[in-house]
Amino acid sequence: MRNSWEFFSTKRIVYGKGAIEQLDSILKSLKAKNVLLVTDPGIVNAGIADRVISLLRNADYNVVTYDKVVPEPPVSSAIECYEFAKSQMETDAIIGLGGGSSIDMAKIAALLIKYGGHPLDYYGGENQIPGPIAPLIAIPTTAGTGSEVTSVAVLTDTENNIKAGISDNYLRPEVALLDPELTIGLPAYVTACSGIDALSHAVEAYTAKNFQYIQAEGNILFQGALPISDALALEAIKLIAENLPLAVQQGSNVEARGNMLIGSLLAGMAFSNAGTAAAHALAYPIGGLVKSPHGEVTGLLLPYVMKFNSAVEMEKMGKIAEAFGVQVDGLSAKEKALAASDAVLELLAEIGLPAHLSQIGIKEDDIPSIAEKALEIARLVRNNPRVPTQKGFEELLRSAF
Ligand SMILES: NC(=O)c1ccc[n+]([C@@H]2O[C@H](COP(=O)([O-])OP(=O)(O)OC[C@H]3O[C@@H](n4cnc5c(N)ncnc54)[C@H](O)[C@@H]3O)[C@@H](O)[C@H]2O)c1
Ligand SMILES: [Fe+2]
Known part of the structure; x- marks a missing residue:
């Protein structure tokens, strides 16, 4: 740090x-x-x-x-x-x-x-x-x-x-x-899409690359993970993992709704200082191609981005798995890290959201241009813990197909 x-x-x-x-x-x-x-x-x-x-x-x-x-x-x-x-x-x-x-x-x-x-x-x-x-x-x-x-x-x-x-x-x-x-009246599908967007903010802020970005006039924005954003993001992940399925399945559960509101607030505070990364960079060009809500796209990409990043952010990914309540005793650091992306895949299934790009209308031919456009979003790309390349992004997108 x-x-x-x-x-x-x-x-x-x-x-x-x-x-x-x-x-x-x-x-x-x-x-x-x-x-x-x-x-x-x-x-x-x-x-x-x-x-x-x-x-x-x-x-x-x-x-x-x-x-x-x-x-x-x-x-x-x-x-x-x-x-x-x-x-x-x-x-x-x-x-x-x-x-x-x-x-x-x-x-x-x-x-x-x-x-x-x-x-x-x-x-x-x-x-x-x-x-x-x-x-x-x-x-x-x-x-x-x-x-x-x-x-x-x-x-x-x-x-x-x-x-x-x-x-x-x-x-x-x-x-x-x-x-x-x-x-309370938010439909289940919108609850799921917006809730998984909040999770994407928290995970991407928590694992954001630690760098300092200072503009000429000294105004700092998106600095990578900080002690405050880490604390907020990890708590947001816990709240969202515990409450999102409840909020989707029991819309009038005010406690779950309140916890989700606090979770997304904390995630917003975290990512608007630390920044988001590859899932958001890739979601922008995809959002321009299909009509899917932003959250559905970032949420779909998130587990694959986490897997892509797991080798360079093993410890933090392990903490994410713990925040999800995964039983991590006896697991190696690598297994813990991979358990985090698996937990997100399970959450997607539980809240009824797609986990494959083909399900939202993306074609395999779209992959190279999505990767290319995502790489142009410098403020998000430089924030990703593992340096993305055209080839790396294309492989990531193929794994999400
Ligand atoms: N500014 C940021 O920091 C930030 C961060 C992430 C995403 N975004 C952007 O936010 C937008 C997505 O926002 P969103 O996910 O909150 O959804 P949204 O604002 O697009 O709303 C989705 C639908 O839900 C309906 N709705 C909302 N609240 C409702 C309620 N309580 N009861 C019934 N219907 C309700 C709306 O009428 C709308 O039809 C995207 O454009 C995305 O790119 C912004
Ligand atoms: Fe988002």
Whole structure:
């Protein structure tokens, strides 16, 4: 472990059953009156958006709602959301209500409301944002992305068939408001996809290569594994391994839902400092080719990436196996490490997610270009503990076929 590092975090995290009722006092602390609510049709249909809108109207806020976010949102819809907000009022605060898609769209809206321009002006390298974005409250209704605390917003660049991540510490929401009751109605499939995404964040952050990345202006982002991210990631792995099958199979189990929300929060705090690695690098080009949710793709890749990395991260992989509750007594270090990827494969089966690329519509012919595009995502590739090559990535992808 290195001697110097920095850890960045959202300033305020509010958690609790019924915590949504605290929205008024949070907005008062931000001195906001004109509020933009960014959400999606699924959240409207689940009755969650109405609950938040009535809460805000009863407390006399001026509320404008953009409820057209689509899953894995394209760049064009981020522009539409911003143009809509600009045409309605001078916004004082933005609320992102939903899964990663709605929260990420709210982040881009908060960025453009403050600085204008085009979302892709801020893409291509970290730290492109000049200063704090407009005040943003993130309220997750999935337990997965951790976007409520992360420095990342992901859009789909439909022109180049790739997902585009903007990373900057200024993108961390001002307040994260977590209420497990809001995740009760989340369908089993979305629970599984978003939950396995959180596991991928935790595993990739925990095993992220230990390096220090300092931009010219000294702003540090994605430093590889740190003592704080290690502690958060390992606890996240435990919580997710124990609670994800329960949350999928018994949707109204509030305790399992709450533990998943905390697990994805901790994983988000970890990966937005340590970084993610090969599973996310490979998931981006795959996400541009097929319609599968981000979590389904990263989760499918995760056990194969863990196997690929196991020889160089044997001790940490062994700790992951222990966090999964695998009986490791008597196993060699290598066997313990491999038990970790097997545990993830078992979890995928238990929660009903695919474990082969052919199941999500990827063709063998796609493999070379997926590997090539993934290798271009330098910030993720350099974070992977085992140095990936074109040949190595192609073999990894073939093993996942
Ligand atoms: N910003 C980050 O740090 C980060 C990290 C990982 C992934 N992502 C991005 O986040 C997006 C995925 O987010 P996600 O997995 O949270 O899913 P999502 O936001 O795309 O939502 C998936 C579906 O679930 C529905 N839904 C959400 N909550 C619900 C609820 N409580 N009840 C009923 N329906 C509900 C939504 O309406 C939507 O149709 C992807 O674009 C991914 O790339 C962002
Ligand atoms: Fe992810």
